[in-house]
Amino acid sequence: MLDVKKIRGDFPIYQSDKPFVYLDSASTTQKPQVVIDAVSTYYNAYAANIHRALYEIGEKATDAYENVRLKVKAFLNVPDTHSVIFTRSTTESLNLVAYAWGQKFLKAEDDVLVSEMEHHSNLVPWQLASKKKGVNLDYIPLADDGTLDTSKLGDLISSNTKLVSVGHQSNVFGTVNPVKEIIAAAKSVGAVTVLDGAQAVPHMAVDITDIHCDFYAFSGHKMVGPTGVGVLIGRTELLDKMDPFMSGGEMINTVTMKESTWNDVPWKFEAGTPNIAQVIGLGAAIDYLQLIGVDAIHDHEQSLLKYGLEILSQNKDITLYGNAANRGAVIPFNVKRVHSHDLAKFLDTDGICVRAGHHCAQPIMNHLGVSATARASFYLYNDKNDIDQLAKSIEKTARIFA
Numbered sequence: 285m286l287d288v289k290k291i292r293g294d295f296p297i298y299q300s301d302k303p304f305v306y307l308d309s310a311s312t313t314q315k316p317q318v319v320i321d322a323v324s325t326y327y328n329a330y331a332a333n334i335h336r337a338l339y340e341i342g343e344k345a346t347d348a349y350e351n352v353r354l355k356v357k358a359f360l361n362v363p364d365t366h367s368v369i370f371t372r373s374t375t376e377s378l379n380l381v382a383y384a385w386g387q388k389f390l391k392a393e394d395d396v397l398v399s400e401m402e403h404h405s406n407l408v409p410w411q412l413a414s415k416k417k418g419v420n421l422d423y424i425p426l427a428d429d430g431t432l433d434t435s436k437l438g439d440l441i442s443s444n445t446k447l448v449s450v451g452h453q454s455n456v457f458g459t460v461n462p463v464k465e466i467i468a469a470a471k472s473v474g475a476v477t478v479l480d481g482a483q484a485v486p487h488m489a490v491d492i493t494d495i496h497c498d499f500y501a502f503s504g505h506k507m508v509g510p511t512g513v514g515v516l517i518g519r520t521e522l523l524d525k526m527d528p529f530m531s532g533g534e535m536i537n538t539v540t541m542k543e544s545t546w547n548d549v550p551w552k553f554e555a556g557t558p559n560i561a562q563v564i565g566l567g568a569a570i571d572y573l574q575l576i577g578v579d580a581i582h583d584h585e586q587s588l589l590k591y592g593l594e595i596l597s598q599n600k601d602i603t604l605y606g607n608a609a610n611r612g613a614v615i616p617f618n619v620k621r622v623h624s625h626d627l628a629k630f631l632d633t634d635g636i637c638v639r640a641g642h643h644c645a646q647p648i649m650n651h652l653g654v655s656a657t658a659r660a661s662f663y664l665y666n667d668k669n670d671i672d673q674l675a676k677s678i679e680k681t682a683r684i685f686a
């Protein structure tokens with residue numbers, strides 16, 4: 285187990301005497317002082333635009349920003365630095381692919397394959413693309429244990445399949461999907477592959493070279509980094525062939541009154557003044573996670589998951605959802621007679637933060653036959669005592685609603 289007391293010392297939010305049991309890291313994570321400092325030092329000491337300022341602080345800001353590209357490359361074993369594009373979020377990264385790749389390369393009657401487990405951010409962009417281009421949108425079905433039923437993959441993928449986009453780890457069940465199997469099936473018919481890594485990168489060692497997908501998306505704020513920064517990793521040859529997603533600013537090479545030519549990848553996809561401070565903060569987040577050790581964080585979360593499942597399953601009023609063998613530290617549940625929104629509000633009176641709702645995954649809720657669930661999710665700053673407090677507060681709330 286990690287030294288949680290020491291880790292909490294790194295996070296200003298844990299320095300208050302108020303009870304604080306934060307179990308919503310799948311939604312967003314708390315920030316260590318080093319990340320906050322990296323952002324504020326940029327604003328305090330070298331706030332300047334990048335790629336254009338011909339003075340010292342501008343050069344320093346440019347170096348700091350571009351250096352994070354190298355950090356992402358090393359962190360995720362990305363083959364080419366030019367493959368790393370900074371966006372605002374996973375959502376923007378996935379929209380970038382759906383628009384910039386989809387608009388250009390999808391044709392009427394092509395098939396796009398997603399899954400029934402997707403976060404809306406990896407579903408709605410494909411629904412829009414399919415409507416616009418007359419593409420058939422199909423999905424890998426969800427099995428009752430919260431895994432994907434990949435036995436149907438052979439029927440679902442054909443020479444008509446042009447793109448397959450699935451989540452690496454589910455934000456609802458924590459299920460780690462068999463992405464290499466799905467990618468191999470997609471590649472066997474020449475389809476482009478996209479992974480939504482929003483829940484994977486913060487919690488496990490991800491190796492892009494080994495996974496061998498065409499596009500991979502994730503967000504900084506779910507990995508102790510700032511909000512407002514995401515990453516899209518794309519295969520450089522594909523990025524070269526795509527048109528820009530947004531235009532203006534440094535994404536051009538030349539502009540006349542009639543037409544423009546584009547900057548090289550990745551800058552072609554970074555229109556306007558980028559989110560400089562947030563990218564620098566993401567770099568500090570990567571450094572911090574590497575210092576603690578991503579494998580150590582993963583092991584710590586796995587022992588919390590095991591303990592959480594053990595403790596919560598002892599309460600007969602609790603329904604737990606999902607039972608994947610390969611699973612991250614996310615526990616969706618409901619409590620008999622208590623709507624999850626009420627539960628979350630009651631838990632909050634004990635200083636416990638959990639998510640309640642459809643988790644931006646309404647098709648999963650439909651599959652489960654519920655409108656919402658509560659969800660506890662764990663990260664490096666959680667310990668078993670957090671889970672004990674959660675269990676106690678759930679029991680107290682259930683008694684109120686009895």
Ligand SMILES: Cc1ncc(COP(=O)(O)O)c(C=O)c1O
Nearest residue numbers: 373374375403405455482483503
């Ligand atoms: C699996 C998954 N995909 C995409 C997203 C969207 O991330 P963001 O809101 O940072 O764009 C989330 C956020 O909860 C998520 O869990």
